[in-house]
Amino acid sequence: MSDVSELAAEAAAFMVQAGYSHGSCAAYQRVWDQFGEYCAGHEIEDPDRETAAGFCTAAGADGVEQWQVFHRRAVGCLFDVAETGRFALRAGRGRIQLPEVFTAEYEVYAAWLSGRGLAKATVRGKTGMLRRFLAFLADSGVQEMASLRALDVSNYARSLASRAASSRAGQLYFLREYLRFAVREHGADPALGAMFPVIVTDKDAVLPSVYRWGEVAGALAEAGNGSESPLRDRVVMLLASVLGMRSGDIKGLRFDQIDWANRRLSLILHKSGRRLDLPLPEECALAIIDYWKNERRQVEDPHLLVRQRAPHQPPAAGNHFHQVVAGCFDRAGVEASGRHRGLHSLRHSVAVGMLEAGTPYPVIGAVLGHADANTTRRYLRVNVADLRPLALEVPDVR
Known part of the structure; x- marks a missing residue:
């Protein structure tokens, strides 16, 4: 394997050929320079991916914040180019x-x-x-x-x-x-x-990732901290954690689907195309109004959420707000303990919370927009507290 300067030169040439902007090339180069300094300081002449992992850990770039993800990608691209002559273009x-x-x-x-x-x-x-x-x-x-x-x-x-x-x-x-x-x-x-x-594999063999309300409340309290779109992030977190909405339905939410007089949402589900009517709790309504009046770009777009940076369009199809949710959990100090940390985990948490409150299955399925009752029944396996009294005693065989 070549040293960092040679790897960086090869990667930079690919970026220019691929049409990356001068600013993007400079951002990648800054990370590569830091990686080069790390290797020099540790007297590493032949860096590899393990070296890159050590550099990211030392730089504190092993989390889910945007700059941390970028650090890992930038260093990984050096070895992608060395091995294949190119690296995957960013989805965005x-x-x-x-x-x-x-x-x-x-x-x-x-x-x-x-x-x-x-x-x-x-x-x-x-x-x-x-x-x-x-x-x-x-x-x-x-x-x-x-x-x-x-x-x-x-x-x-x-x-x-x-x-x-x-x-x-x-x-x-x-x-x-x-x-x-x-x-x-x-x-x-x-x-x-x-x-x-x-x-x-048996998809039912894996339990849905669920967070208890105390954990979700802690994450909600951190919504928007350190973000360039704090009010938007709070809207996203509330719609997911209170109403259990999917990312596609949050991104697709339009002003004409909000019935302010009756405090209801009338959606066409992104996944199934089915119609779904939901109540609009006061906390969610106030968060939407706050975002609309004080942060949203004033552009002629029917969607509630638009990007802060030009072009001011709805969030990209590949944006599932993972960094928003994971960042809130991180700042709240919530341990993942093997659980997923994306937006869908909030949807799972809503379902289990309703189940623990004694909500009938048909109602839970209706709120979540499930077309199949078996999908809703998956959450019964998570509700361990209610199942425990039904467990049979283990006989004493001594």
């Missing part, structure tokens, strides 16, 4: 250009997805991942699916190393589906279809 950099040589493959896959009746958001996510994969292949010299090799796929998988674990998992799940599709439709090597075997 807009639509990746589809290589002309793969236009037909892209259109066939997109048509196949649409024909399956999948939600628009699902189709958009899968075609976006395909565009990223095809761009990588074109940059690597692959011109057709029939010549695709396992090494090309492995190199792409390695290029995702600096991304979050959930993002990598989604990309690899997509690859498994698409490679099998490419074998069927484009004559790709059949061995590629077996690169990512299906591992059968």
Whole structure:
């Protein structure tokens, strides 16, 4: 492996070629310079990913704040470029250009997805991942699916190393589906279809991540601290922790869906397309008004939430407010103890809280917008306190 200066020069050249702005290049270079100083101070001449992990820990960049995530990504990109000649472009950099040589493959896959009746958001996510994969292949010299090799796929998988674990998992799940599709439709090597075997698991074997109300209240008290959009973050946290709304429904909430006179929300669920009417508690209503009057950019957009920075549009499709929620829990000193810390954990917590309050299953399912009663029943397994009195005594066998 080369020293940091050589790695940085190679990564910087890729960034210029990929069209990164001067400011972005400078931000990455600052982290690389700090990494170089760290290696020099520890007399490390041949740094690797383990060295990078040590640097991030020493710099305090092992948390979920935006600068911490950026530090880890910036250092990881050095090794991505050294190993594959490139690194994965940031999801927020807009639509990746589809290589002309793969236009037909892209259109066939997109048509196949649409024909399956999948939600628009699902189709958009899968075609976006395909565009990223095809761009990588074109940059690597692959011109057709029939010549695709396992090494090309492995190199792409390695290029995702600096991304979050959930993002990598989604990309690899997509690859498994698409490679099998490419074998069927484009004559790709059949061995590629077996690169990512299906591992059968029971989704009900994993308990939903749940936080008790005291923990959620502590996180709510921290909403907005250290954020450039504190009032927006409080709205997000309240809608998720009080009403159990999904991130897609929060991002899609429009002014015409708020009935101020009757204090109700009338939603079309992002996931299922079903209609859902919810009460609008006073605390949520006041938070929305506070954000609307004192922080929201005054732009002609029907959505409640818009970005603080231009363009002032609704939050990006890939923004699930994970950093907002995780940051609130961190500042409140709430231990994760193996639990997820995203927005959906607040939705789970609402369900369990209602269950513990004696709310009937049909009511819980209606509030959460569940189409299947079995989805609601999953939360029975979390309500250990109510199940404990029903447990049979263990007989004394001595």
